[in-house]
Amino acid sequence: MNQETVGILLFNEVEVLDFAGPYEVFSRTRLNPGIQSRRSDESAPFRVFTVSATLNAVEATGGLRVLPDFDFATVPKIDILVVPGGFGTRGLLNDTPVLSWIAKVGAGAQLVTSVCTGSLLLAKAGFLSGKRATTHWGAVQLLAEVDPTIRVQSDQRVVKDGIYTSAGVSAGIDMALDVVESKHGKAVADDTAHYMDYPRHVG
């Protein structure tokens, strides 16, 4: 089938569950429900890969070492961009190559999303101006500082205002399931959550 590509940005000190949650959701979504459909990619609507500035192993928070599939120079077209958070985002707020890459790839993407403090990078790259958005509960003030025009919705788990942003860490799972629902309907999203034994959280 014609798959949409999901590009998940990796960087040093990215929070593990921030990228692993959406990775799990998008890579395990199948249009045909159940277990057997997940043993092949036949009804997989997404092709998921990781991307980082270089091909060097990324050291996530806690020390987990992940090998990116692509670097900025070689990454295929990204339809859905996922920008996770973590303490590593703080240093990236002044990293022109990374911010420029996010701005460029996000502008060409069909949908731009973030998890947790990944929204700080989207804000810095200009995607959240005048929009409703959220972030980790510990970074609400910082998000408003990066771009004071953002209407921060700290009481919501997923905020959809063109861009999809999510609250902290585990909320990225709900954000990804919401993307699945928006593209393939509630039954497909619910089946993916059921496969993951994940009780979805609404609002």
Place this chain on the structure above:
Amino acid sequence: MNQETVGILLFNEVEVLDFAGPYEVFSRTRLNPGIQSRRSDESAPFRVFTVSATLNAVEATGGLRVLPDFDFATVPKIDILVVPGGFGTRGLLNDTPVLSWIAKVGAGAQLVTSVCTGSLLLAKAGFLSGKRATTHWGAVQLLAEVDPTIRVQSDQRVVKDGIYTSAGVSAGIDMALDVVESKHGKAVADDTAHYMDYPRHVG
């Protein structure tokens, strides 16, 4: 502080969230609450690492590539063993070196745990004989076949009977939080869940 080691087993076709959920929980637990305490390891009660049969990159379900910290020959003493699931467990049900390693390391560990179909490997290694245990909802029958003496509790998210087993994929997060609670109390587990923006599921 004197840290307990958490060894998370990796293998090809391990389910991403199965290992990433517990990795997140154990590596981000702090005895001091809040955000600031998580910027250092000062009050971190666990030291978390990944281990695999070899040091080769592991390809998780969906293609995520992870570099193990240790192989079986060099891994330090493991206090808490985490055996995740995924389709890769099926091939390991006849992999004597891996099953022997689980049996040996589990026997020396303070606590043995599994996520999802990781319980199949614990069963095959002999840890679940006569015990209550659970697994992914799609593998309930298979778990009973691997060891018919197991009392499978398919209606529970986490089953504690000396060994901690969990239901599918995301239930590993709850399992890990339950381990944190058993060792460091409910306040520390709840604070870790709050940091992760994760609503805990009981039962």
